[in-house]
Amino acid sequence: xxxxxxxxxxxxxxxxxxxxxxxxxxxxxxxxxxxxxxxxxxxxxxxxxxxxxxxxxxxxxxxxxxxxxxxxxxxxxxxxxxxxxxxxxxxxxxxxxxxxxxxxxxxxxxxxxxxxxxxxxxxxxxxxxxxxxxxxxxxxxxxxxxxxxxxxxxxxxxxxxxxxxxxxxxxxxxxxxxxxxxxxxxxxxxxxxxxxxxxxxxxxxxxxxxxxxxxxxxxxxxxxxxxxxxxxxxxxxxxxxxxxxxxxxxxxxxxxxxxxxxxxxxxxxxxxxxxxxxxxxxxxxxxxxxxxxxxxxxxxxxxxxxxxxxxxxxxxxxxxxxxxxxxxxxxxxxxxxxxxxxxxxxxxxxxxxxxxxxxxxxxxxxxxxxxxxxxxxxxxxxxxxxxxxxxxxxxxxxxxxxxxxxxxxxxxxxxxxxxxxxxxxxxxxxxxxxxxxxxxxxxxxxxxxxxxxxxxxxxxxxxxxxxxxxxxxxxxxxxxxxxxxxxxxx
Numbered sequence: 192x193x194x195x196x197x198x199x200x201x202x203x204x205x206x207x208x209x210x211x212x213x214x215x216x217x218x219x220x221x222x223x224x225x226x227x228x229x230x231x232x233x234x235x236x237x238x239x240x241x242x243x244x245x246x247x248x249x250x251x252x253x254x255x256x257x258x259x260x261x262x263x264x265x266x267x268x269x270x271x272x273x274x275x276x277x278x279x280x281x282x283x284x285x286x287x288x289x290x291x292x293x294x295x296x297x298x299x300x301x302x303x304x305x306x307x308x309x310x311x312x313x314x315x316x317x318x319x320x321x322x323x324x325x326x327x328x329x330x331x332x333x334x335x336x337x338x339x340x341x342x343x344x345x346x347x348x349x350x351x352x353x354x355x356x357x358x359x360x361x362x363x364x365x366x367x368x369x370x371x372x373x374x375x376x377x378x379x380x381x382x383x384x385x386x387x388x389x390x391x392x393x394x395x396x397x398x399x400x401x402x403x404x405x406x407x408x409x410x411x412x413x414x415x416x417x418x419x420x421x422x423x424x425x426x427x428x429x430x431x432x433x434x435x436x437x438x439x440x441x442x443x444x445x446x447x448x449x450x451x452x453x454x455x456x457x458x459x460x461x462x463x464x465x466x467x468x469x470x471x472x473x474x475x476x477x478x479x480x481x482x483x484x485x486x487x488x489x490x491x492x493x494x495x496x497x498x499x500x501x502x503x504x505x506x507x508x509x510x511x512x513x514x515x516x517x518x519x520x521x522x523x524x525x526x527x528x529x530x531x532x533x534x535x536x537x538x539x540x541x542x543x544x545x546x547x548x549x550x551x552x553x554x555x556x557x558x559x560x561x562x563x564x565x566x567x568x569x570x571x572x573x574x575x576x577x578x579x580x581x582x583x584x585x586x587x588x589x590x591x592x593x594x595x596x597x598x599x600x601x602x603x604x605x606x607x608x609x610x611x612x613x614x615x616x617x618x619x620x621x622x623x624x625x626x627x628x629x630x631x632x633x634x635x636x637x638x639x640x641x642x643x644x645x646x647x648x649x650x651x652x653x654x655x656x657x658x659x660x661x662x663x664x665x666x667x668x669x670x671x672x673x674x675x676x677x678x679x680x681x
Contacts, residue, residue: 192388193343193381198402207407214414218254221421226259228425229288231335231530234417237299238342239380240370241352242403247342248293250410251417260291268301274484274542276588277301277319278326282537285330287529298323299339299391303383304369307376318587320390325580331395332432332573333531336424339396340413341388342403346377431569437645439579442652446640450598455657462662469669470509476676477510477546484543485679486590489672490552493597495625496607498661502597503548505665506672510546520551532556532566532574533581543589553578557642562634575645586650591679593672596643597656597664601632 202210225232234251236244245264252260263284272280278298286292302319305311311319330337344352353370356362373380392398399416403409457465480487489506491499503517518539527535533553541547556578561571582592599607608629611621628635647653654671658664 192392192398192400193341193385196343196400198343198404201402201405201408204407207411211407211411211414214411214418215254217418218251218414218421221418221425222255222259224425225291225421226289228428229529230421230424230428231286231288232291232421232424233285233330233335233337234291234293235297235299235337235339236293236295236342237297237340238401238403239344239349240367240373241349241356241365242342242344243406243409244295244342246406247401247403247409247413248295251413252291252293254414255291259289260293261286262293262295264295265297265300271542274544275540276584278322278584279537279540281326282531282534285335285530285534287526288334289529298326299341299387303380303387306383306387307380320387322584322587323391324393325584327391327393327396329533329577329580330531332577333570334428335531336420337396338399338417338420340399340401340416341384342401342409344403346374348404349374349377431567432573434569434572435576437576437579439583440649441645442647442649444643444647444653445655446643447598447636447655450655450657452598452600452603452657452659455663456660457663457666459662462666465666466505466669469666469673470505472673473506473509473669473676474511476673476680477514479680480546480676481511481514481544483680485676486541486543486585486588487546487593487676488541488549488585488590489546489593489595490549490554491595491597492552492554492558493595493656493658494599494604495628496604496611496620497597497599498658498664499550499597501661502595502656502658502665502668503550505669507548509669514544515546515548516541517548517550520549520555532560533577536581540585553581554642554646557646558635558638561638562631575642578646579648579651582646582648582651591675592651593675594651594653595656595668595671596639596653597658599658601629603659604629 201207224230236248238244248262252262261284265280265284268280281294281298284292284294302311302316302323305319306316327337349370353366353374356366388398388400399412401409401412491503493499507515507517516539520535523532523535536549536553539547539549556566556574557571560566566574585592608621608625611617643653654668656664656667
């Protein structure tokens with residue numbers, strides 16, 4: 192892209208001034224429409240060191256109410272962030288509906304830096320590009336406006352700016368070592384930048400190359416592109432997104448009606464012996480996981496009153512409390528609802544060597560949200576592929592993903608509901624919503640079957656726990672967890 196880029200003729204100062212006034216005024220007007228239409232806007236600034244990314248962001252945000260935007264400078268990842276998936280720290284920064292986030296550098300700088308310092312093999316680079324393209328596409332598919340600017344200056348201009356900044360004690364801090372390294376290796380950097388820009392230039396999130404030699408002209412290019420992008424996004428906000436075909440290998444899994452519950456029982460004495468033995472084994476594996484820094488994600492979905500809580504308890508009893516966290520997932524909070532539906536799960540991911548257990552998960556998108564009308568049909572149909580992509584990202588990071596569906600039949604659920612209703616110590620466990628959901632059993636069963644069939648991948652398969660006898664389900668879960676962890680550790 193940079194190779195073939197032509198900066199074109201720079202307008203005269205008077206024309207730039209007039210156009211800047213118009214663009215600033217229009218952006219000021221549009222911020223209220225963004226709020227009304229709940230349009231989230233993510234603006235990424237990349238480019239050469241000393242090209243003016245920070246100062247351009249500073250000029251643009253002067254035209255926006257400070258309640259509606261956030262600016263984040265994405266410096267080198269912290270030690271904590273390095274123990275999470277690559278995209279974690281960027282997903283954390285996405286804006287709420289109706290607001291802006293401006294990023295001063297981001298996933299391009301981190302990726303190209305890794306390339307320039309030989310930290311990425313060709314295969315790793317290709318995988319990183321695939322991850323980034325999926326990430327950007329998921330944002331735009333879910334209604335985000337993503338604008339990507341690359342601030343371009345030539346070697347001579349960069350050298351002059353760096354020298355000027357270094358000449359004053361008050362501005363020396365603005366020059367990073369990498370800026371100087373870039374200038375010394377300008378051709379090499381230009382080649383890597385050009386490749387990255389070409390590889391990630393998509394119709395839904397294209398790159399805009401900004402001629403940054405003249406600072407007012409650079410500001411105008413950004414403002415006019417930002418205004419134009421917002422206007423188009425507001426017009427297209429109601430459009431449905433095409434559904435992508437699943438490209439991930441699937442594991443065959445039975446439909447719920449074919450899962451036999453009869454005979455799946457265990458005697459109390461045998462249960463106690465096996466429980467003690469399996470928990471001891473899991474405890475030892477947890478220490479090895481921590482030492483080898485293997486992240487583990489265990490997810491629980493299942494019918495109401497199926498025994499998820501008791502199942503989770505038998506697993507966590509065997510774990511060092513410093514090395515795991517259980518996330519009970521309820522209805523999203525307002526700040527969670529105002530973002531991409533996977534955001535609240537990205538932000539709860541474990542560090543490597545730690546275990547995260549989710550009681551309810553991202554699969555709410557294709558069950559509760561689908562059946563209760565909390566998202567559009569296009570949203571939940573698209574979610575199967577988005578979830579497979581999310582779990583592939585976690586698997587490629589090195590996470591062990593263990594997904595449980597805790598299964599009972601309708602009669603067993605009624606017995607347990609009635610017991611909860613009549614027992615004062617258990618009444619807190621039963622709600623009117625549980626009874627309402629029960630009335631939709633058949634609809635839920637259809638949705639669950641579709642979910643299991645479309646998201647049981649080779650890297651994150653579903654495991655069905657027959658839980659008419661809760662003790663049987665607990666032992667089976669422990670055996671599966673131990674088997675999967677041993678496989679990963681070996």
